[in-house]
Amino acid sequence: xxxxxxxxxxTAALAASTAVLAILCLVALNAGGEAxxxxxxxxxxxxxxxxxxxxxxxxxxxxxxxxxxxxxxSRRALAQFPYDxxxxxxxxxxxxxxxxxxTPQGVALLRRSYDLAPIDIYAGTWRLRFVLENSQSIxxxxxxxxxxxxxALWRDYTYRGELLQMAGDxxxxxxxxxxxxxxxxxxxxxxx
Numbered sequence: 036x037x038x039x040x041x042x043x044x045x046t047a048a049l050a051a052s053t054a055v056l057a058i059l060c061l062v063a064l065n066a067g068g069e070a071x072x073x074x075x076x077x078x079x080x081x082x083x084x085x086x087x088x089x090x091x092x093x094x095x096x097x098x099x100x101x102x103x104x105x106x107x108x109s110r111r112a113l114a115q116f117p118y119d120x121x122x123x124x125x126x127x128x129x130x131x132x133x134x135x136x137x138t139p140q141g142v143a144l145l146r147r148s149y150d151l152a153p154i155d156i157y158a159g160t161w162r163l164r165f166v167l168e169n170s171q172s173i174x175x176x177x178x179x180x181x182x183x184x185x186x187a188l189w190r191d192y193t194y195r196g197e198l199l200q201m202a203g204d205x206x207x208x209x210x211x212x213x214x215x216x217x218x219x220x221x222x223x224x225x226x227x
Contacts, residue, residue: 082112084108084109084111084112084115084122085108085109085112085119085121085122085125087108088104088105088106088108088109088112088122088125089105089121089125091104091105091108092105092125092128092129092132097132099133102129102132102133105125105129106125106126106129109122109125109126109129110122110126118151120148120151120152120155120157120158121157121158123144123145123147123148123151124144124145124148124158124161124162124165126141126144127141127142127144127145127148127165128165130144131165131169136169136172137169137172137173138172141172142172142173142174142177145162145165145166145173145177146176146177146180148162149177149180149181149184153180153183153184153187154183154184154187154188155184156188156191159184159188159194160188160194160197160198160201162181162184163181163184163185163188163198163201164201164204164205166178166181166210167181167202167205167207167210167211167213167214168205168206168207168210169207169210170207170209170210170213171207171209178213182213182217185198185214185217185221186217186221189221198218199218201214202214202215202218
């Protein structure tokens with residue numbers, strides 16, 4: 036076999052395998068995290084678990100069954116991609132929903148999210164709201180991480196409106212006070 040037909044066959048095989056993998060990824064993404072052939076999983080994709088978990092927790096008052104399923108899916112997403120900050124946050128939120136308050140386990144999950152992404156441009160405002168709404172359960176180190184994230188996002192002018200909106204919508208008086216103090220400090224530093 037000459038080199039040219041071999042390269043053509045190799046190129047065709049690579050193109051076919053790329054197409055198959057792309058289809059498997061689409062199936063895994065839209066079929067709850069896994070592309071399966073009968074009972075055997077062919078491919079697992081963290082985002083395929085994370086998306087339905089996020090949807091389960093989206094209603095204002097998710098059912099206990101939805102919370103349990105969101106936890107299961109979030110843990111499966113983390114098994115595939117342990118750096119998925121949103122899954123860590125979902126688990127902390129599920130802890131809060133399940134127990135009526137943020138437990139030490141939920142705080143540990145929240146702390147882990149700050150260890151992974153001290154400033155999260157995608158979930159940062161949600162995380163800050165969560166910290167401030169659960170202000171009484173948040174230890175000093177996590178509160179400090181939240182304040183640093185708030186300050187960092189404030190420095191990016193595009194987040195200021197969102198942060199002001201979030202601070203104004205807080206239900207927890209202690210969280211509102213913290214947000215007000217942070218904003219006051221930041222606005223004073225801008226005025227200098």
